[in-house]
Amino acid sequence: MIKLTDLLPVPEPGLTKVKFNMRAGGGGGEAWDLLLDDHEEWLNMSRWRTRQTNNNMADARYLLAFAQYYPYGPQYFIFGGFYDVQPKVPEMLNAYGYEVTPLPQHSEYVKRLIIKLNEPIGRNVYLRRYESVQEQLRPEVYELARDTKLGTFPGYQNVKLRHHELQRIIANDEPSWKDALSSVKGVYVITDLTSGRLYVGSASGEANGLWQRWSAYANLSNLTGGNRELEHLRAERGDSFLVENFQYTILEIFDPKTRPEVILLRESFWKQALDTRAHGMNRN
Structure with a gap:
């Protein structure tokens, strides 16, 4: 088994969060569809800042973002990129309150790396600290496709x-x-x-x-x-x-x-x- 943290090391583990995106709010669509199309809404899913501190980046400086890979099932997520995260000034809540900038590190795995979690997760646990994610969700590398994943035939x-x-x-x-x-x-x-x-x-x-x-x-x-x-x-x-x-x-x-x-x-x-x-x- 290859652990998520073994394949995707980060420069500052204590300042990095891992986000498991499922669906965009307001009927925006499945996270994987947005990532596959390079839709702006994919980045907006990480730009949003709420009044609930447990749903925010807090003091995190970096982000590993994943999208639920629904062709395989609820426990599977595909890698969407490594990002620099900066809160907007002045502070903006219940709005796009973060600047999210793609970084080159691990870019070769974007839309190719699929991980499997120990069990499906709910919306209340979709954002985790990098330091604790391996122990909590036990993500392991499931597949590394040779090219961008498109999924099985959708009908x-x-x-x-x-x-x-x-x-x-x-x-x-x-x-x-x-x-x-x-x-x-x-x-x-x-x-x-x-x-x-x-x-x-x-x-x-x-x-x-x-x-x-x-x-x-x-x-x-x-x-x-x-x-x-x-x-x-x-x-x-x-x-x-x-x-x-x-x-x-x-x-x-x-x-x-x-x-x-x-x-x-x-x-x-x-x-x-x-x-x-x-x-x-x-x-x-």
């Missing part, structure tokens, strides 16, 4: 992939993703996150369904799948624009035995429903 209705994530899934032949996407045909939508414009497409005749269709997009030599509007955008803005700003989502799935013409009719329906011919990136 067809929850797929929301940025292009760099799609590339990683295809390149690594992620088993749960490959099994799920290979077993269905479907209609999908690509979103240009800079403009909100949509492109509706389908995997109607591919032997390996959505996996085969999306594998083509993941290939840097075929980012557009031959679509004329996407080719125009690629020529105008470059490959990096598509990689950085395209997002892939599933609209509808079908049994692999479904006739291609049935799926193409549904593709046409979604183009009409989302008006992607007039205001999106579909040309036909």
